[in-house]
Amino acid sequence: MQNKANFRNDKMNINLDMTSNYMILSSSPGPKNKPNSKPIKPKTNPIQSQFKPKQSQFKPKQTQFKACSAYPELVEGNTVEGTGIRMYNKMIMEKYSQNKKCTLMTKDQVRQVDSWAINTLGIPGVVLMENAGRSCAELIKEKLKPITAPNVCIFCGTGNNGGDGYVITRHLLNSGFKVQVVICGDRQKVKGDAKINLDILEKLSLPIEQLNLKEEEVPARVKAFTADTDMIVDGLFGTGLSGPLRDDYIKLIESINACDCPILAIDIPSGMDCDSGQPLGVAVRASCTVTFVAVKKGFVSECAASYTGEIYIASIGIEPVS
Numbered sequence: 331m332q333n334k335a336n337f338r339n340d341k342m343n344i345n346l347d348m349t350s351n352y353m354i355l356s357s358s359p360g361p362k363n364k365p366n367s368k369p370i371k372p373k374t375n376p377i378q379s380q381f382k383p384k385q386s387q388f389k390p391k392q393t394q395f396k397a398c399s400a401y402p403e404l405v406e407g408n409t410v411e412g413t414g415i416r417m418y419n420k421m422i423m424e425k426y427s428q429n430k431k432c433t434l435m436t437k438d439q440v441r442q443v444d445s446w447a448i449n450t451l452g453i454p455g456v457v458l459m460e461n462a463g464r465s466c467a468e469l470i471k472e473k474l475k476p477i478t479a480p481n482v483c484i485f486c487g488t489g490n491n492g493g494d495g496y497v498i499t500r501h502l503l504n505s506g507f508k509v510q511v512v513i514c515g516d517r518q519k520v521k522g523d524a525k526i527n528l529d530i531l532e533k534l535s536l537p538i539e540q541l542n543l544k545e546e547e548v549p550a551r552v553k554a555f556t557a558d559t560d561m562i563v564d565g566l567f568g569t570g571l572s573g574p575l576r577d578d579y580i581k582l583i584e585s586i587n588a589c590d591c592p593i594l595a596i597d598i599p600s601g602m603d604c605d606s607g608q609p610l611g612v613a614v615r616a617s618c619t620v621t622f623v624a625v626k627k628g629f630v631s632e633c634a635a636s637y638t639g640e641i642y643i644a645s646i647g648i649e650p651v652s
Contacts (some may be wrong), residue, residue: 569626
């Protein structure tokens, strides 16, 4: 097998420089070895090198999120066509820091990255979902490490954000957690990659709860689901949400926020607009948010911090290089 392969499409020429540690994609050809010269050594993983070998890479740093206006050095990300992409063979997570530059991505740029990864690189969507869910599960395990036999309640929507929730569930079950999954909406609307992961849970004989938002007493049901929970996972909506929330979802999110329990949001707090950071009527008030690929543009707005809590940036196998 050759070390390098050049892939060309109508938008960009991507060079894959493969090593045992990671693979870098860029818009220009990589350096070539001269005849009889020594092989080029792979560069050090720029994020992984920030963590000491004996420390967990998920150990949070003592930093706080502040509004973007205080940090003009933040740079906004480019579209996929103008952004290098780095692919790693191991999961990476980094806590958002106010002291370093980061790439910001809009809703449309997130959609373009997903499309490019799936349709151009050929990475199946279910693989990206697996990587995303596993990242969240690792942080949950780290956060709940002091608790014996922890209990987690995961509220899943009917889209791909809910699919991430099913992946999280499987990894937590494998680690001995007690997990309760609640589908918020019509089970029959779960399709594609999300359905694959829901079907796996059902084949594992895990009881799946369903919450009918239009017919049931939502606040009472949410309170019952979370009565003995050590952490709630918000997997209702992702970055594609637009327009005001329906009244039944407003009631659901208000009920989740009323629980006396830490909340982890998957990718973005449900109800938040990805680009503005404003709640679309109401938004989940998370203790922490695991966002994928890059920080979302709305996260640096003045009001966002009260909804996102701590922000962790997780790799799903591809990530922009600013």
